[in-house]
Amino acid sequence: MLEVSNLACSRGDHRLFSGLSFTLRPGQIMQVQGANGSGKTSLLRTLCGFMAQDEGTIAWCGEKICDLDEDYYAEMLYLGHLNAIKDELNALENLRISAGFSGAKLDEKEALSALRRMGLRGRERLPTKALSQGQRRRVALARLLVSEAKLWILDEPLTALDVGAVALIQELLGEHLARQGMVIFTTHQPLQVAGIEMHSLSLP
Amino acid sequence: MNGVKEFSLLDLLALVIRRDLVLAMRRRADVLTTLIFFVMIVSLFPLGVGPEMNMLRKMAPGVLWVAALLSSMLSLGRLFSADYLDGTLEQMMLAPQSLSVLVLGKMAAHWMVSGLPLVLMAPVLGLQFDMSMQALGVLIAGLLLGTPILSMVGAIGAALTLGLRGGGVLLSLLVLPLCIPVLIFGAGAVEAVSGGLSAASHLSLLGALFVLALVFTPWVTAQALRISME
16 A cells, blocks of 8 residues: 655755645556646656655555665566667567566566567567567566566556557556556556546646 | 566576676677777887887886776766666666665676776787786786776766766766776786785785775665666
8 A cells, every 4th residue: 555645846946746645555546647847757756766755755555665665666666758678688688687677587488478468479589679669668568467566656658559559558457456456657648447446646 | 477486686686797798799889999998098008108128018017007997987987877868777776676786786797898808908918018927917816806896986986977968077087086096006016026026915905995895886886876866
């Protein structure tokens, strides 16, 4: 369970938001809404611990994330604007390495089946520089399939994706929530997960 | 999801080293520039100073060490910047294992790619300066201990200057003064042997610096990376 209370963040001298409180329980999904520059990405990066908040606390299962540190990182997965994939490596290598960073050993078969489900059949061993933007995003999103993290923090996951991939992401979110996972994300595209109530958080 | 196995710290270390070596092999130009720069600088000295054997022999250790220092600066800028730009560094910081171990892996890979070639090339270049076999041996031993220190101390600078404009120059200004002890003891060891003394004291001090760097620099670099990510 992720509890945020009275959170305030600023970028430079500019206060982005303050007094922000919300709770995300197992099986819940929350969309962060707001105009460009309202601090959606900053909020998500603060939840990851990349940025320090000005005020307030972020607690994971009752303990502050700054105290939990690596125990918290073991239970969360972050997907940012940047895909975190290497042009020189192929999709398979990229996926296995990023799974390694998140602490999971992935054998080739599991990695291949995840990439195939992401619609990358036949492109698993191409250097990712030969892939299109949407396909690179799919390689990055394949991490969702092989992750055991409870909390997914997704920043604009739908960028550059086609209709089919968006449907697939909706399906993945549904499966994750059914496993009592939690999702907090931002998007400017409509995203519905069948049969699940979408909580929303509006930044001023 | 399906039978995920836990990753030990050693696995993580091996993963990072292997990954960085594969990346270096696929971007060979970067590796070669460091080595060619080293060879160039060292070879310029006999041409500039003239072929007087005694003088060349005397300045050889200093020249080789300064050249090694400068060429290791060349590749430091790239240590974290590529990972920073494509977002991999974010993922590394979210690794549930220790970030310090990840950083240590990157340092080790950096040394294998940019330090080890210098060590292997140094004896060949030493011959240009008419160094004795014994002096060459001590030079190699010194470089073997010293170049990893350059990678490790340099990593702190690389982490601190991450994402800055003109970071390369700033990096050299930060790191070069910190590397002076390595230069003194490394070049001193060769001079001691050439002068008929034992190099043991210089080499032990280099060894001590190496151990000190091994213990502290990964942690300091990890903290510096966290500061740079904000």
